[in-house]
Amino acid sequence: xxxxxxxxxxxxxxxxxxxxxxxxxxxxxxxxxxxxxxxxxxxxxxxxxxxxxxxxxxxxxxxxxxxxxxxxxxxxxxxxxxxxxxxxxxxxxxxxxxxxxxxxxxxxx
Amino acid sequence: xxxxxxxxxxxxxxxxxxxxxxxxxxxxxxxxxxxxxxxxxxxxxxxxxxxxxxxxxxxxxxxxxxxxxxxxxxxxxxxxxxxxxxxxxxxxxxxxxxxxxxxxxxxxxxxx
Numbered sequence: 670x671x672x673x674x675x676x677x678x679x680x681x682x683x684x685x686x687x688x689x690x691x692x693x694x695x696x697x698x699x700x701x702x703x704x705x706x707x708x709x710x711x712x713x714x715x716x717x718x719x720x721x722x723x724x725x726x727x728x729x730x731x732x733x734x735x736x737x738x739x740x741x742x743x744x745x746x747x748x749x750x751x752x753x754x755x756x757x758x759x760x761x762x763x764x765x766x767x768x769x770x771x772x773x774x775x776x777x778x
Numbered sequence: 779x780x781x782x783x784x785x786x787x788x789x790x791x792x793x794x795x796x797x798x799x800x801x802x803x804x805x806x807x808x809x810x811x812x813x814x815x816x817x818x819x820x821x822x823x824x825x826x827x828x829x830x831x832x833x834x835x836x837x838x839x840x841x842x843x844x845x846x847x848x849x850x851x852x853x854x855x856x857x858x859x860x861x862x863x864x865x866x867x868x869x870x871x872x873x874x875x876x877x878x879x880x881x882x883x884x885x886x887x888x889x890x
Contacts, residue, residue: 671820701877710868710881711821756820764809764828765836766879768821 670694672759674769681747681776689772691757692739700733700740701758701766704751711756714742744774752776780805782882784869790888791859799854799885801869808874810852811836812844814865815884821868827852859889 672693681687691700698719703711717733717740728745744751752775758768782803791797803810811826813836823836827846841863843855852871856863869882 699877701879703879710883711879712881713878716877758821761837764811764826764834766811766823767837768813770818770820 670761671767672757672769674755674757674772676772677770678773679775681774683749683776683778684746687744687747687751687774689742689744689755689757689774690739691741691759691769692737693759695738695759697733697735697738697740697759699760700731701760702731702740702742703756703758703768704753705756705771706753714755747774747776749776749778780880782869782871782880784867784882784885786885787883788886790890792890793860794858797856797859797887799856799867799869799887801852801854801882802850803852803869803871803880803882804850805871805873805880806849807871807880808849809879810846810869810871811879812842812852812854813868813870814838814863815868816865824854824867859887861889863887864889 675690700717702714705711731742733740754771754773756768758766761767785800812824813821822838825844827833867885870879872879
């Protein structure tokens with residue numbers, strides 16, 4: 670079952686914050702986050718494991734709420750380079766990764 | 779340079795004409811996968827491989843075949859392509875000790 674991402678799209682000005690949510694109807698053991706810039710391949714951002722700590726990289730961090738079966742990606746003080754489509758992925762058994770439909774993030778100067 | 783390569787990058791073909799999209803990685807990764815990307819549907823896994831001669835179906839395997847005869851290569855075969863296989867295809871690989879997948883540049887396939 671494909672995880673559901675919200676919002677589907679968001680437009681921000683440079684310096685504003687954004688939150689992207691990823692929800693699953695099934696129990697989550699891990700959540701993977703990728704970013705895909707227009708015309709490029711997806712690039713791995715981070716993974717959150719069940720029982721693990723909140724992950725972060727510079728001004729991009731994420732949380733994982735096992736009880737609510739959801740993860741949130743936080744982009745703080747967004748930069749132009751953050752523009753792209755963000756995908757969350759959940760594991761459906763070993764090696765089977767199911768991605769959400771994506772959230773398009775546009776950062777304007 | 780560590781990378782995943784795909785060929786061809788663009789392909790326009792006709793219904794029923796067999797084709798192969800090649801994927802190669804130079805990182806000695808055990809795991810490799812094929813995905814297709816369609817607007818509004820995100821990335822959907824077609825097939826994956828855990829090592830040489832070990833492959834399994836993903837979520838949308840119908841109409842596709844794969845093989846893994848060498849660790850570095852994981853070709854995707856469309857025996858009889860149909861218009862509903864028009865899509866953007868990505869190959870990805872990862873090392874067994876990491877969750878990070880490395881994606882190839884993509885192959886845009888159009889079947890008329």
